Amino acid sequence: xxxxxxxxxxxxxxxxxxxxxxxxxxxxxxxxxxxxxxxxxxxxxxxxxxxxxxxxxxxxxxxxxxxxxxxxxxxxxxxxxxxxxxxxxxxxxxxxxxxxxxxxxxxxxxxxxxxxxxxxxxxxxxxxxxxxxxxxxxxxxxxxxxxxxxxxxxxxxxxxxxxxxxxxxxxxxxxxxxxxxxxxxxxxxxxxxxxxxxxxxxxxxxxxxxxxxxxxxxxxxxxxxxxxxxxxxxxxxxxxxxxxxxxxxxxxxxxxxxxxxxxxxxxxxxxxxxxxxxxxxxxxxxxxxxxxxxxxxxxxxxxxxxxxxxxxxxxxxxxxxxxxxxxxxxxxxxxxxxxxxxxx
Amino acid sequence: xxxxxxxxxxxxxxxxxxxxxxxxxxxxxxxxxxxxxxxxxxxxxxxxxxxxxxxxxxxxxxxxxxxxxxxxxxxxxxxxxxxxxxxxxxxxxxxxxxxxxxxxxxxxxxxxxxxxxxxxxxxxxxxxxxxxxxxxxxxxxxxxxxxxxxxxxxxxxxxxxxxxxxxxxxxxxxxxxxxxxxxxxxxxxxxxxxxxxxxxxxxxxxxxxxxxxxxxxxxxxxxxxxxxxxxxxxxxxxxxxxxxxxxxxxxxxxxxxxxxxxxxxxxxxxxxxx
Numbered sequence: 001x002x003x004x005x006x007x008x009x010x011x012x013x014x015x016x017x018x019x020x021x022x023x024x025x026x027x028x029x030x031x032x033x034x035x036x037x038x039x040x041x042x043x044x045x046x047x048x049x050x051x052x053x054x055x056x057x058x059x060x061x062x063x064x065x066x067x068x069x070x071x072x073x074x075x076x077x078x079x080x081x082x083x084x085x086x087x088x089x090x091x092x093x094x095x096x097x098x099x100x101x102x103x104x105x106x107x108x109x110x111x112x113x114x115x116x117x118x119x120x121x122x123x124x125x126x127x128x129x130x131x132x133x134x135x136x137x138x139x140x141x142x143x144x145x146x147x148x149x150x151x152x153x154x155x156x157x158x159x160x161x162x163x164x165x166x167x168x169x170x171x172x173x174x175x176x177x178x179x180x181x182x183x184x185x186x187x188x189x190x191x192x193x194x195x196x197x198x199x200x201x202x203x204x205x206x207x208x209x210x211x212x213x214x215x216x217x218x219x220x221x222x223x224x225x226x227x228x229x230x231x232x233x234x235x236x237x238x239x240x241x242x243x244x245x246x247x248x249x250x251x252x253x254x255x256x257x258x259x260x261x262x263x264x265x266x267x268x269x270x271x272x273x274x275x276x277x278x279x280x281x282x283x284x285x286x287x288x289x290x291x292x293x294x295x296x297x298x299x300x301x302x303x304x305x306x307x308x309x310x311x312x313x314x315x316x317x318x319x320x321x322x323x324x325x326x327x328x329x330x331x332x333x334x335x336x337x338x339x340x341x342x343x344x
Numbered sequence: 345x346x347x348x349x350x351x352x353x354x355x356x357x358x359x360x361x362x363x364x365x366x367x368x369x370x371x372x373x374x375x376x377x378x379x380x381x382x383x384x385x386x387x388x389x390x391x392x393x394x395x396x397x398x399x400x401x402x403x404x405x406x407x408x409x410x411x412x413x414x415x416x417x418x419x420x421x422x423x424x425x426x427x428x429x430x431x432x433x434x435x436x437x438x439x440x441x442x443x444x445x446x447x448x449x450x451x452x453x454x455x456x457x458x459x460x461x462x463x464x465x466x467x468x469x470x471x472x473x474x475x476x477x478x479x480x481x482x483x484x485x486x487x488x489x490x491x492x493x494x495x496x497x498x499x500x501x502x503x504x505x506x507x508x509x510x511x512x513x514x515x516x517x518x519x520x521x522x523x524x525x526x527x528x529x530x531x532x533x534x535x536x537x538x539x540x541x542x543x544x545x546x547x548x549x550x551x552x553x554x555x556x557x558x559x560x561x562x563x564x565x566x567x568x569x570x571x572x573x574x575x576x577x578x579x580x581x582x583x584x585x586x587x588x589x590x591x592x593x594x595x596x597x598x599x600x601x602x603x604x605x606x607x608x609x610x611x612x613x614x615x616x617x618x
Contacts, residue, residue, distance in 0.1 A: 095433075098431075098433065100434075230444070231444055231447055233433050234430070234432060234433070234436075234441070234444060235427075235430055235431065237391075237396055237425075237427040237430070238427065238430055238444075240395075240396055240416070241394060241396065241420065241424065241425040241426075241427070242420050242444065242445070242447040242448055242500065243416045243417035243418075243419060243420025243421070243447060243448035244416065244447065245416055283435060287435060287436070287437065287440065288433050288435050288436040288437075288440060289440060
């Protein structure tokens, strides 16, 4: 008939798309399959059917079952947790700061958490696992405050460029101290050598059970805040004008970022690029609605880390390339792409 | 409805006092325009009236109640504001943006309702954005983008709307489109509209009332005919101008022909010591 009828149809079509939940479900199934496949790969390959058996019909007398249950299962869970944690933290940071380069790695949160852990081990010696968690979260929190304060100095507040510069400089500065401690103190170095480049090697149930709840709380809180983050991503003034308590939302979102990034660093050390890359990839699929961006980012981040960790175990067998190094191979070119074409 | 009233309102940026003890009232159902030279505080005042800025002294009253003590969502159901030159995240579609206007009508757990969908659809229709509803904002022209932002403010469904320079950086055709939309919202929905405008003639053409600010103070306040005088243009805007009647609407149009103090600029000024 007339134009308005056609147009009204189009308007209805573009509400929350019916395909988004389906896509998320498919991605989650793929993630589970990926985790299982990852457990089949290692110093000795184990058949995938044995992996499934070890999980559902565990027989402690079988060596393969034992390896799956005590070594590989906690490792892939740890990988999935840090992937989800870092990706969601990155997505929140990008939404909150209107900065496409924001991520726990680029803005120095990971470096701050890592420095706090290294300093703690240097000063106090060996620590219980919870100690690592507390140190990492304190370091992440301190880094967030310092970088934001540095980035906000001067005219225009925390612009993307200033915030990114502050983060990168802070990360270099603290990494220098981290390196210095590790070089000067061989004892500390031996304890956490692999940890500082970002590695999942040898992560067992103990660390998963201690840090899991921290990351889980961060993820849950992030999901509850997701709608608020969409609103604040329109800008501080618009969000306030719409009646949002922006100070409260920012503070709560920052707490979630610190829990997620701090918890992830406590598990695997500073792993970069997941938090930067995943949110951009996810937005191509599901647009700008953080109610979808955050769950998609969690699943996609877990997938990326699982993939990188699996490849790192395969390419140079029997040696391993740490997951942090593997991710840098993918992440660095992507960072250049963002810096070149996406930052205005 | 008595509209917006301020008493003894002072607003500051970075400890610099911009608006000083200002008393003002905005009448419901009118289009009121704030004009004034650069840096006179008109945007600051608008931000203060929408509680984007906390007052140093005094208060802003909406229907007799102080807005800074009101729950933020309650105020956002009464008063919408569109700041100057808002930017949307890349990839955000018009529909998604306009839907955000429903924020103050939603609770923490209460999600999207039929009423929200209806208000969003209507706001898109009123602003003639139906054909662009599923397009990302960054693919639209400046005028279409501005209309999308206005649609968001309309979805908010407030009796009062504040707009900061909604026509700046737009081509003249888009400027008139936006101004005509604003006029229509006022006439058809009795919306109270308060604008900051840069263009004096546009302000005179579309407003019921003009308020001239200079250095944080109100220096003239009344109908465009009463406000737009040669004396005021010379004193506040530092221009000598003729005032003529617009052949189309009869509203006053100013035609500036010389800067006041131009003779001073002709003689070389002493170099300032560094």
